[in-house]
Amino acid sequence: MMQINRSHFTTKDIIHDLWENLSLPASALSDETVEITGPEHTFPSSYRLSLIPPAVVATSTLAASLIYSHRTNDDKPTSIPKVTVNTLHATTEYKSESHIRILNSPASDVWGAVSGSYGTSDGRIVGIHANFPNHAIAALEILGLPTDCTDKSIIADAVKRFKALELEGIAHERGAVIYALRTPLEWSLEEQSRHLPPFPIIIRKIGDAPAGLPPNLKNKTPKSCLSGLRVAEISRVLAGPICGRTLAAHGADVLWIHGPHLPSLPGLDIDTSRGKRSTFIDLRNEKGTEKLKGLLSTADVLIQSFRPGTLASKGFSPGAVASLAPDGIIYASLNAFGESGPWKGRRGFDSMVQLCTGVNASEAEYFNQEGEKFKKWPCQALDHTAGYFLAIGILAALHRRIVEGGSWEVHVSLAGVMEYISSLGRIAGKEGFNVPRISKQDVEEFMETRQCKLGMIKGVQHAGKIDGVEVGYRYMPTDLGHYDAAWEDLS
Numbered sequence: 001m002m003q004i005n006r007s008h009f010t011t012k013d014i015i016h017d018l019w020e021n022l023s024l025p026a027s028a029l030s031d032e033t034v035e036i037t038g039p040e041h042t043f044p045s046s047y048r049l050s051l052i053p054p055a056v057v058a059t060s061t062l063a064a065s066l067i068y069s070h071r072t073n074d075d076k077p078t079s080i081p082k083v084t085v086n087t088l089h090a091t092t093e094y095k096s097e098s099h100i101r102i103l104n105s106p107a108s109d110v111w112g113a114v115s116g117s118y119g120t121s122d123g124r125i126v127g128i129h130a131n132f133p134n135h136a137i138a139a140l141e142i143l144g145l146p147t148d149c150t151d152k153s154i155i156a157d158a159v160k161r162f163k164a165l166e167l168e169g170i171a172h173e174r175g176a177v178i179y180a181l182r183t184p185l186e187w188s189l190e191e192q193s194r195h196l197p198p199f200p201i202i203i204r205k206i207g208d209a210p211a212g213l214p215p216n217l218k219n220k221t222p223k224s225c226l227s228g229l230r231v232a233e234i235s236r237v238l239a240g241p242i243c244g245r246t247l248a249a250h251g252a253d254v255l256w257i258h259g260p261h262l263p264s265l266p267g268l269d270i271d272t273s274r275g276k277r278s279t280f281i282d283l284r285n286e287k288g289t290e291k292l293k294g295l296l297s298t299a300d301v302l303i304q305s306f307r308p309g310t311l312a313s314k315g316f317s318p319g320a321v322a323s324l325a326p327d328g329i330i331y332a333s334l335n336a337f338g339e340s341g342p343w344k345g346r347r348g349f350d351s352m353v354q355l356c357t358g359v360n361a362s363e364a365e366y367f368n369q370e371g372e373k374f375k376k377w378p379c380q381a382l383d384h385t386a387g388y389f390l391a392i393g394i395l396a397a398l399h400r401r402i403v404e405g406g407s408w409e410v411h412v413s414l415a416g417v418m419e420y421i422s423s424l425g426r427i428a429g430k431e432g433f434n435v436p437r438i439s440k441q442d443v444e445e446f447m448e449t450r451q452c453k454l455g456m457i458k459g460v461q462h463a464g465k466i467d468g469v470e471v472g473y474r475y476m477p478t479d480l481g482h483y484d485a486a487w488e489d490l491s
Contacts, residue, residue, distance in 0.1 A: 004198055007048075007425025011036055011087075014055035014424075015062070021199050022396040028066050028080045034058050038087030043094075043378050046366035046432040047359075048424040052381065053090035053463075056388035058083055061464030061471070063395035064250040068225035068469060070402050071217055082467040088438055089446045089463040094384045096460040097238065099443065100271040103456040110267040112136050113150035117355075117374070120180075124164035125373055127355045128155075129177040131237075132263050135347075138176035142167070168356075177347045181374050184358030184422075192415070193357075195341030200416035201393040202339070203400070204409050206318045209328030211405035214300055214398075224251025224470040229398075230487050232257060232295055233276070233303040237265065237349065238380055239414065240305035240334050241272030242387025247301070247394065248275025249462040249471055253488045255295070257281050258480050269480065271459060275473035277488075280481035283314050291485055292316070296324045298487065301394055305334040307345050322407035330397045332390050332410040339411055350383040351376070353414040359422075366426065367433055381421065382414045389417060452476030 009017065012034070019029050036054050043049045061083045069080050092099065097110070114130035130136035137147045143158035159167065164180035171178035187193050216228040229252040233244035241256070248254040254276040258264070261282070282288035293315075296302060302321055304311050311317070318331040336348025354360050360374035367375050393410035400408060426432070449458045454477055462471055 006423040042091040044433040058085040064225035100459045118159040120164040122163045125181040179352045179356040187358040192341045192343040202411040207322030207407035227251035231301040235305035238383035239386040243390040246391040270477045277483040279485040338413040350380040
């Protein structure tokens, strides 16, 4: 795939690029409707990573403001409330999972004991992602180690018996998440790199439905942009939950659905569950399947981040879900490597996609740290950006549903996000790494402390602000499965 050159883009240019590619109304985007404050360069990186957080927060917030204007202006978005985003706030929100705290409780370590980077017999490096127990067990079994092994020196010795690409291939076949470090050139030679779309947010129509405001949005005096919007979210870790959290910040009723048998990551869940109501539905049995079908029959959005085909095998393909919702629905999917190509079914997480697509090797080259073969980005930028891209796509599809009618599918991949960020170009030498740290005083300004069922919780507020419209999280974290699997009663 020939990569588009966006190296001249500013933050505002990214906003315009996203808005125009999604065919959103030009009249809604101007200097009067979007204001970006704060310094331009906020992340230490050779990639122009700092442009992304304020751009995607602003675009998603403006898209929410557009939906608000549909609701309050007789379905004609003529008056768009102004959106403001501070760059330091948006950058802080891109590390929200590292700032979240339950006060007077120890911070949770989200990284599993087996996770890490290891040298292989051919002098290369592999990363093992094993934060979920099943992935840790699969990796240890491949390495011929006891499934309760947590000694990194023993794991390192076992990894050294393999060549990097050999181990990566075995891991894919046996349910582990292990990837080899590649350079950008090596990634470009992989067939999968040629299956990524030129634009990272894909929207397609999947069914017929009437135009106009969806029934759940017909309140003409909403306090927040998306109040009443019903969102069923079946996702885990970061990207999908960040999408749902973004919609929740604008008032959507987000039911975060977990399988009662599946492992969780409490250190991440307390951050990404803000604004949502957590519930259990077991799709292994008919009762759970029927419960989800009933919810989706009156839902507006389904967010899912399983590998391609997983939900379809349970009877919830895009077409099947569209047939459940006669008033229309948006089916939003996210995966690691895209919708097509030899890697489309592979498990993947932000750190692994950074590793195998050349990001980490390239950062090390620019940083020129002697002896280091790879350098990580300063945050999980693929996850956060993918979450916002998916939210932007959902709101763009919701706009189309209002104007044109129909049910719509939205798709985003972590690798597609990587291509977009890479297209913004690089900062020469080590210059990009020379950026002042965001001060503790600045971070405190962006935090809020709230009471929840787990105690007093402190986390980053949502960075998007809208003149005269409420933005923020109505619900605070609970134990998983705390709420009934039912929509809010707004009568």
